[in-house]
Amino acid sequence: MGKKSKSWSILATCIMLILAVVGLNNLWACVGCGDSLPADVNGGAFAPSTSEERNAQYEAQEQEEASFVEARAHANEETAEISESEFQQELQDNLEQPASLGNAKEMLIYKTQFLISYNTTRLCPNYVCWNLDANRAYGKVQRTNNFHGDPSMKEEICVEHFDYNGSGYDRGHMCPAGDNKNTEKAMDESFCMTNICPQNHDLNMGAWNDLEMQCRSWAKNYGTIYICCGPIFDNEPPKTIGQRHNMRIAVPDRFFKVLLTLGRVPKAIGFIYPNKPCSGDMRDYAVSVDKVEKVTGMDFFYRLDDKQEKELERECNPAAWGI
Numbered sequence: 203m204g205k206k207s208k209s210w211s212i213l214a215t216c217i218m219l220i221l222a223v224v225g226l227n228n229l230w231a232c233v234g235c236g237d238s239l240p241a242d243v244n245g246g247a248f249a250p251s252t253s254e255e256r257n258a259q260y261e262a263q264e265q266e267e268a269s270f271v272e273a274r275a276h277a278n279e280e281t282a283e284i285s286e287s288e289f290q291q292e293l294q295d296n297l298e299q300p301a302s303l304g305n306a307k308e309m310l311i312y313k314t315q316f317l318i319s320y321n322t323t324r325l326c327p328n329y330v331c332w333n334l335d336a337n338r339a340y341g342k343v344q345r346t347n348n349f350h351g352d353p354s355m356k357e358e359i360c361v362e363h364f365d366y367n368g369s370g371y372d373r374g375h376m377c378p379a380g381d382n383k384n385t386e387k388a389m390d391e392s393f394c395m396t397n398i399c400p401q402n403h404d405l406n407m408g409a410w411n412d413l414e415m416q417c418r419s420w421a422k423n424y425g426t427i428y429i430c431c432g433p434i435f436d437n438e439p440p441k442t443i444g445q446r447h448n449m450r451i452a453v454p455d456r457f458f459k460v461l462l463t464l465g466r467v468p469k470a471i472g473f474i475y476p477n478k479p480c481s482g483d484m485r486d487y488a489v490s491v492d493k494v495e496k497v498t499g500m501d502f503f504y505r506l507d508d509k510q511e512k513e514l515e516r517e518c519n520p521a522a523w524g525i
Contacts, residue, residue, distance in 0.1 A: 297462060298331040298428040301501035311354055313391040315384075316377040319432075324440070324452035325361050326399045329432035329500065330376035335425065339418035341383030349373050352394040361395040361444075361451060369443035371453065374401025376431050378414045399433050400443055400453045404479035413459060413473060413484060420523065424465040430502060431459035434474070453477070458494045460502050462514065469522050470503065470514040484525050491515035 299317055302308075308328055311318040316332035349363035366373050376397050382388035391397070401410070421427045433454030442450040454477050462470040472494040473487050480487065491502055492515045503511055 297464075297503055297505055298333050298430050300329060300331070300430060301504045303328060303500065311352065311396055313377075313388070313394070313397075315382055315388045315391075316397070318376075318396050320355075320396050321452075322359050324435070325359065325444075325449065326452055326454070327376055327396060327432055329430050329498075330397055331428075331430035332377050332381065334381050334417060334421045334427045334429055336422045338381055338384045338388075339421050341385070343383045343386050343389045345379050346389055346393060348390065349393045349395060349398070352396040355396065358448065361398075361449060363395060365395075365444045365446065365449055365451060366398075366400065367445070369400060371400035371443060372403045372406040373398045374406045374410070374457075377429075380414060380418065399457070400451060400477075401457070402477050402479065405457075405475060405477060409475060409480035409484070409487070410457065413475075416484065416525070417461065420461070420463065423524075424463045426463070428462040428464075428503070429459065430500075431457065432498075434458055434497060458498060460491050460494050462491075462503050467522070468510070468514060469517075469519070471518060471520065471523055485520040488518055488520045488525070490518040493518070 300319075303319065305321075305328070307321050307323045309320040309322055311320055315338065316330055318330050319328040320326075321328050351360045351362045355361075363373065373395070375392060376399060377392055379389060379392045382392045417427060417429060433452075434456035435452065436455040440452040440455070442452055444451045456477055457475050458472065460470065460472045462468075470491050472489045472491045473484075474489055474494065474497065475487050494500075495502060495515070503515065506514070
């Protein structure tokens with residue numbers, strides 16, 4: 203080969219090498235930057251090719267993320283509000299129930315519209331509590347007078363209606379039949395013997411019945427009334443009744459009832475009646491809730507705010523209740 207041909211060959215080789223290097227640089231630039239990749243490589247859409255477009259895209263993404271975070275926080279707040287509302291409603295629904303007695307002889311029996319704390323030794327309730335409104339007090343269900351053993355009780359401690367026969371005492375309701383006139387089931391449950399105490403006939407048909415009717419009137423005028431009542435035993439051992447040797451039912455010496463309303467003007471009051479004929483005015487038997495707590499050892503309306511509980515329970519103001 204001549205010198206001239208060899209020179210042209212070298213030149214051609216150099217040119218080809220230069221073109222190859224330039225081509226590789228362009229290819230690497232395309233792979234390293236998604237700005238110029240075609241639609242089939244970039245997921246179906248061209249990416250922004252300028253910094254302004256990229257900034258706009260980033261701002262849109264940030265706004266979208268911020269909106270999502272705000273919406274999630276708002277949803278959490280709503281959930282918290284609902285939970286708090288439900289919690290407060292639960293507290294209000296159970297205001298009538300005293301604090302736990304811490305007594306092994308206490309058996310809680312949940313009925314449709316009232317709660318019984320039953321004493322399995324005395325075979326009568328420690329207390330019965332419920333909330334009363336006009337719907338319950340002025341319903342259309344008729345009284346049944348069908349006293350019967352409580353189906354939730356074991357046979358060996360199940361008081362029957364005949365256990366009171368010949369005792370000289372009435373089967374005295376704690377939660378009255380007249381406070382359960384809105385459903386047949388609640389009416390029937392009010393005649394369970396776990397809701398009953400041996401009660402002097404004149405008291406049952408007289409002053410105690412007057413108080414029960416007054417409570418229904420208060421429920422009509424003030425709205426929901428939270429009520430707890432039960433027996434008081436001053437003597438140990440108490441007098442008992444019952445024909446069956448293993449079914450001796452304790453006879454209360456007195457009865458208590460405490461009431462609370464949270465209407466326009468929150469107020470509370472208590473009553474204590476001896477288990478005998480009671481003459482005089484209802485006001486003669488009115489006491490503060492604090493007094494009933496001292497006598498019974500129970501803690502009523504403990505779910506209230508401490509300050510409000512103290513204020514309501516220390517007063518005895520029959521005039522505020524219209525009596």
